[in-house]
Amino acid sequence: MLRHLLRTVNLFDTATSALFLCFLAACHARSGGGNELRGLVYYESNDPRSLDPALSTDVPTGEMVSLLFDGLTQFDPDGKLLPGLSDRWTADKRAQRYVFHVRSGVTFHDGHPFVAADVKRSFLRVLNPATHGGRVWPLLPIAGAQDYADGRALGVRGIELLGDSAVVFTLTQPLAVFPKFLAMPVAAIVPSSLAPDFGQRPIGTGPWRFVAWEHDDYLRFARNPSYWGGAPRAESLTVRIVPEPLTRAAEFLAGRLSVAEIPFGETMKWEHEHADWLHRKAALRVVYVALNNRRGPLRDPNVRRAINHAVNIPQILSTVWNSRGIAAAGSIPPALGGSDPTRRPYAYDTTEARRLLRAAGYPDGFAVQLWRSGTNVELGRVAQALQAQLSAVGIRVEIVSRDASSMREAARKGETDIALLDWWADYPDADNFLYPLFHSTSFGPGGNVSFYSDPVTDSLILTARRTVDQQAREALYRRIETRVFRAAPWIYLWFPIDLWAAQPSLDGWDVPVIFNGQRWIKAHPK
């Protein structure tokens, strides 16, 4: 019977009917089961590691954690430090002992009340080696934290509870920026009893409750109606995982994303066609070239200054980077206290560059390798522009393109002459651009991959960390940066300006300067 049937089914008929089926499928558009999009729709470029705050070592994880959880403090979209689960805090005169009063009447999404003991338990959990989280440095300033993280102590003596109403932190050294550390996702507060799949079905106190997570596809959140800071205006928030920037732009145009970052190649087009949808903000981020201060000719500050004079940054910025940035005369973004608006960038002056090279004993230039991450196309173009301009003063640049992981490893080990990089703020403070990037204890994995080392800078940075008075601290930052800038451990490129499009129907949303500054509470699709 089957054989007979098969014999009579003609090849051509099969083909025609299959084509017809395809056609039917095409007509059956907009019936997606897993992708019903209502309310706010945001995106990430890849799946978060987990929704467990202790694992938030990358941007997607950190952003999702900041929707579901609260820290003792938090940032607003402009990077201002606001109270979180702690409604007020006090520090002693030296900024070494902090008392954080916890907010009363806050409950977790499952109805359990939040108490001060949850803070201690959450922090111990992050520091506990068995958690394998990977990011403990924001909590290491607490006295005894390092011992606990290394398994040498059973508790952290620097964390004490004052009944149910406050937590006291005693630090190993004075640290004025400590309250900002506590706004980072890794310091978010989790409930006391955690299910084994907590990272998949999290329970927090944050503005959004967890609803669903389809890996590599989307995450769905619902408004927490009893949020202590006022419930979000929108009912739901979907976060889709959309890896390709051009696809994101198409998704936005099709109305299936509430906001989208404009792909670099499309800047002009969008500025021309959709100017009224665009939002711009200077990000707390710096794009720079680390000149390895311990390798070859780059050891000489005159050589490094010559390199800075030899590149025409404004030109590269306007051509390759579509003017989406502000030329940098330092490493501290202009929006942060401690940046110095009066400092001028190194002038483009090839004569001066050649003079400096001659003085350093390299009249004919030299050869170096410039490393860049192959995954970042825009930075690749910047690398080519730098190569061309440096060749004009006799510096022969060979571009080494590696995937991000290999490049990071080489840069951290100090195996790169020149590395093209960017640095994103973890917390909005000049300290986050000086301590990791220029202090000698931050060599390698800590962030200092130019291996700039100067005892005076080191001690000034530590003094600034201890300085409670904001103005005095900012004055110190300006002084430090002037000193570092003169030594030219980098080619100072620019501070990027983020360019986003938001649907005209979206209200109450703004580009955040820092990744966890936008919690989608005020956003609302009209």
Added chain:
Amino acid sequence: MIRLVVGRLLAIVPTLFGVLVVAFLLLNVIPGDPVAEMVGERADSATIVRLRAELHLDEPVPVQFGHYLWGVVRGDLGRSYITQRPVLGDLAERFPKTLQLAGAAMLLAATCGIALGVLAAIRPGGAVDRFSMFIAYVGVSFPVYWVGLLLILLFAVALQWLPPSGYGGIAFLVLPALTLGTRSIAFLARMTRGAMLDVLPADFVRTARAKGLPERRVIGRHAFRNALLPIITVLGLDVGNYLTGSILTETIFSWPGVGRYVLLAIQKRDLPAIQGSILFLSVIFVLVNLLTDVLYAKADPRVAYD
């Protein structure tokens, strides 16, 4: 036939062992550090050293391999360093989605590609032939990436008929399947045309015509069946490739399949996830090859006796 299948199934074990060894060695040779990817952009050295020890990354390579092999034998592919989830579960979650996309692409490729090829072969040099060979030429030459973006621009942004990307009902499947299938359509069309042109002048085709069979039957049954072998080869290779994930198509269309999982695992140097994926995908590949061989034997019984 049964001997063929059993023999092939037995050969899987040494094949997979070889795959495991090569993958393990390669992953130990390539630069990049899994712990660095876990801890993110800024980390303290003490944490890095501790994590390295906890993950046994500081042990000699043969010992590490022993650990891993013992896990595999017990059916445990380990947990991802990055997400801390079991690798096997992650793969099981994504594979059906890859299967769906691969199935749709193959269905499209097989029907359109073979039909175009057969039609082209009926009148070589005719209008249909020139048209289908043009399609084949274009399909082979255009990069997948570009085709995908063009399709999105046309059908999702300009016409708004279909969603640009994502996973969901049939509407979400059309564009990625078309993108993935384009190359196969083109390749199959050329292959089918060539094979048909070889067969059509044969004596048995003339006999079929001489005994008065309608042309449809001559082409569809007598000639086409004899042209099947090279077509099965191409189909088998493509199915193997599609099932092991199509990184570009899945990325462009935000399709939550195996390809993207592997890509992210490689970018993050997530060793258990990479090794687990390689092993899993090797099994799939071997099985598809086996299936192709069985189909060979079905299409041409002489193959089974070799």
